[in-house]
Amino acid sequence: MTQNIYDDAGFFQNYSQLPRSQRGLDGAPEWPxxxxxxxxxxxxxxxxxxxxxxxxxxxxAGKGAADIVGVDVSExxxxxxxxxTDAAAVRYERADLERYEPPSGRFDLVYSSLxxxxxxxxPAVFGRVARALKPGGxxxxxxxxxIMTAPRHQTWSEDASGLPVWPVGAYLDEGxxxxxxxAEGVVKQHRTLASYLNLLIGLGLRLRHVEEWGPTPGxxxxxxxxxxxxxxxxxxxxxxxxx
Amino acid sequence: MTQNIYDDAGFFQNYSQLPRSQRGLDGAPEWPxxxxxxxxxxxxxxxxxxxxxxxxxxxxAGKGAADIVGVDVSExxxxxxxxxTDAAAVRYERADLERYEPPSGRFDLVYSSLxxxxxxxxPAVFGRVARALKPGGxxxxxxxxxIMTAPRHQTWSEDASGLPVWPVGAYLDEGxxxxxxxAEGVVKQHRTLASYLNLLIGLGLRLRHVEEWGPTPGxxxxxxxxxxxxxxxxxxxxxxxxx
Numbered sequence: 001m002t003q004n005i006y007d008d009a010g011f012f013q014n015y016s017q018l019p020r021s022q023r024g025l026d027g028a029p030e031w032p033x034x035x036x037x038x039x040x041x042x043x044x045x046x047x048x049x050x051x052x053x054x055x056x057x058x059x060x061a062g063k064g065a066a067d068i069v070g071v072d073v074s075e076x077x078x079x080x081x082x083x084x085t086d087a088a089a090v091r092y093e094r095a096d097l098e099r100y101e102p103p104s105g106r107f108d109l110v111y112s113s114l115x116x117x118x119x120x121x122x123p124a125v126f127g128r129v130a131r132a133l134k135p136g137g138x139x140x141x142x143x144x145x146x147i148m149t150a151p152r153h154q155t156w157s158e159d160a161s162g163l164p165v166w167p168v169g170a171y172l173d174e175g176x177x178x179x180x181x182x183a184e185g186v187v188k189q190h191r192t193l194a195s196y197l198n199l200l201i202g203l204g205l206r207l208r209h210v211e212e213w214g215p216t217p218g219x220x221x222x223x224x225x226x227x228x229x230x231x232x233x234x235x236x237x238x239x240x241x242x243x
Numbered sequence: 244m245t246q247n248i249y250d251d252a253g254f255f256q257n258y259s260q261l262p263r264s265q266r267g268l269d270g271a272p273e274w275p276x277x278x279x280x281x282x283x284x285x286x287x288x289x290x291x292x293x294x295x296x297x298x299x300x301x302x303x304a305g306k307g308a309a310d311i312v313g314v315d316v317s318e319x320x321x322x323x324x325x326x327x328t329d330a331a332a333v334r335y336e337r338a339d340l341e342r343y344e345p346p347s348g349r350f351d352l353v354y355s356s357l358x359x360x361x362x363x364x365x366p367a368v369f370g371r372v373a374r375a376l377k378p379g380g381x382x383x384x385x386x387x388x389x390i391m392t393a394p395r396h397q398t399w400s401e402d403a404s405g406l407p408v409w410p411v412g413a414y415l416d417e418g419x420x421x422x423x424x425x426a427e428g429v430v431k432q433h434r435t436l437a438s439y440l441n442l443l444i445g446l447g448l449r450l451r452h453v454e455e456w457g458p459t460p461g462x463x464x465x466x467x468x469x470x471x472x473x474x475x476x477x478x479x480x481x482x483x484x485x486x
Contacts, residue, residue, distance in 0.1 A: 147390065147411060150475075153403060157410060159396055165410035167402055168390060172457040172473040192476075193436060194453045207450050210437045214415040230415040232393075233435075 002098055002118050003187045006052075006074035011183035024055040029226065030142060030213045030235045034113065037140045037209055037239040041065045044108040047132060049097050049125075049141075050115025054081030054090070060109075061087035069102075071095050097125060102132035112141040114235070117149060117188045123199055130203040133242040139205060145212060145233040146171065149190040154179055156228070166232040193236060200240045211237040245341055245361050246430045249295075249317035254426035267298040272469065273385060273456045273478045277356065280383045280452055280482040284308045287351040290375060292340050292368075292384075293358025297324030297333065303352075304330035312345075314338050340368060345375035355384040357478070360392060360431045366442055373446040376485040382448060388455060388476040389414065392433040397422050399471070409475040436479065443483045454480040 005011050019027035025035075042064035048056050051070030060068050068090045072078050078092050085092075093100075098121050102110075110129045119125055129139055148154065150171040159165045170190075177190050200207060212233035215226040248254050262270035268278075285307035291299050294313030303311050311333045315321050321335050328335075336343075341364050345353075353372045362368055372382055391397065393414040402408045413433075420433050443450060455476035458469040 147414070151402070151408065152406065157400070159394070159410055159412060161395070163395065163412055165394065165412040167400060167408035167410045169402060169406055169408040169474045171390070171475045172455065192455050194455045197440075197450065197453045201450060201452065207440065207444060209444065210440045212415070212435050212437045231412045232414045 002073070002096060002120055004073050004096075005118075005183060005186050006072075007076050008183055011186070012074075012076050014182040021053060024053075025059055028113075029215055029219055029223075030237065033211055033213055034140065034142055034237050037138075037211075037237060038111075039109055039138045041109070045106055045134075047071070047102055047107045047110045049100070049110065049112040049129070050118075051081060051092065052077045052113075054078075054085050054092065056111060056113065057081070057090045057092075058085055058087060060111075061085075061089045065089060065109075069093060071097065071100055073097060100128070102128060104131045105134055107132050108134055108137050110137070110139045110141075114142055114144065116141060117143045117191075120189060122189070122191065126199050126203060130205055130242060135242055137242050138208070139200070139240045139242070140238070142213075142235050142237045143196070144188065145236045146191060146193045146196075147232050148234055149177055149188055152177070164228050164231050168232075196236065196238060200238070204243065205240040206243055208239040208241050209237075210239075213237055245316070245339060245363055247316050247339075248361075248426060248429050249315075250319050251426055254429070255317075255319050257425035264296060267296075268302055271356075272458055272462055272466075273480065276454055276456055277383065277385055277480050280381075280454075280480060281354075282352055282381045284352070288349055288377075290314070290345055290350045290353045292343070292353065292355040292372070293361075294324060294335065295320045295356075297321075297328050297335065299354060299356065300324070300333045300335075301328055301330060303354075304328075304332045308332060308352075312336060314340065314343055316340060343371070345371060347374045348377055350375050351377055351380050353380070353382045353384075357385055357387065359384060360386045360434075363432060365432070365434065369442050369446060373448055373485060378485055380485050381451070382443070382483045382485070383481070385456075385478050385480045386439070387431065388479045389434060389436045389439075390475045391477055392420055392431055395420070407471050407474050411475075439479065439481060443481070447486065448483040449486055451482040451484050452480075453482075456480055 025031045044065045045067040046060045046065045048070045051072045057068050057070040070092045073096050151169050213235040214230040220227050268274045287308045288310040289303045289308045291313045294315045300311050300313040313335045316339050394412050456478040457473040
């Protein structure tokens with residue numbers, strides 16, 4: 001059973017202050033890279049797993065997607081998503097992603113941003129995603145990069161020259177990691193990069209692109225604090241396709 | 244131009260003492276995992292890029308491969324490979340892997356163990372590999388894992404609890420890394436895991452399996468010193484197929 005930390009009042013309050021919560025997709029530095037993996041959205045049927053405040057659902061509606069389903073477990077997030085959405089093509093549904101059963105063969109795109117690293121039974125979820133895609137449909141998602149989630153203590157350190165390093169440990173031991181991110185005791189699931197890929201391959205999906213995200217030189221020029229984020233990738237972005 | 248460190252007398256002497264040099268494939272802890280990715284070899288045409296002492300070429304001959312080409316840049320290694328091989332199906336060729344042009348559409352398997360992280364122009368090499376495969380042919384290779392090759396200073400450290408950690412830095416900055424492994428000034432090329440995968444995808448190959456290798460519990464029971472190798476993957480093993 002996945003922890004529903006987004007309905008924790010303190011976490012929600014802190015999460016709501018993040019640039020990606022205040023400014024939406026443009027407040028997420030990995031968004032341009034994730035957007036580049038999307039198929040054409042005009043007329044498309046789209047499923048967003050872990051839709052949060054609904055930013056992506058509204059983006060898809062703006063691009064002409066015909067039928068958009070946003071699913072999230074958080075009541076607080078869906079309340080705000082609903083209040084901020086007036087596109088008729090968008091419908092929100094409250095469900096635990098580990099139990100949600102999307103209709104089969106229905107979607108041109110299944111999208112998910114930074115939600116899957118919370119889920120315990122990812123093989124079951126990915127199996128349902130594979131079935132929910134139309135032939136030729138695409139699965140595009142981001143998660144925290146396994147290099148990020150691996151360590152028992154997730155924190156920066158310095159090498160002998162004083163340069164920042166990210167100490168990796170326990171990489172091959174998959175399972176829960178507890179961090180204090182926006183609230184104490186947030187549980188995320190560490191998986192190896194190979195596990196994500198082999199799950200998709202085993203379901204008969206074809207890998208189209210894998211990206212280990214770090215900021216571009218232009219982003220670092222605008223936000224010098226982000227330079228450190230090139231030392232180790234913060235996010236993993238994957239695009240796969242149902243043949 | 245790739246450094247030919249294997250013809251350095253001191254490096255060669257030290258390399259010759261490694262378990263994988265003395266005991267062959269069974270002296271390489273990742274061999275069982277790599278072997279599991281191979282197609283049936285009976286009657287197959289096989290190309291081994293960076294064949295070294297010829298252990299894999301002789302293994303393939305023993306499994307009934309009909310036509311086996313081993314390529315290496317090192318004169319010293321090929322001299323020993325030739326002296327130790329009497330299988331008629333095996334032919335060795337001395338060439339710089341960056342310039343070697345295999346015949347097109349000829350091989351059922353292109354194999355390479357721990358050679359590609361020395362090469363500068365990997366896109367050109369992979370392009371020639373893709374063309375050298377028969378339709379349905381498989382490309383199976385291992386390299387040092389990008390988590391291994393990324394840091395400016397490749398060394399273990401300890402976390403606050405005294406547990407071993409591998410400090411990762413410079414992960415997204417691809418290019419040469421100089422290490423003192425068996426000799427001073429050995430140059431390896433760091434690439435991200437995504438770069439390896441996207442190169443293959445871009446050539447129209449289909450990814451079949453990705454493995455981030457660490458020792459199994461059975462291997463650790465036999466060699467307790469290897470336990471640390473589960474903290475971060477030492478090798479990356481990939482199997483891809485020409486459709």
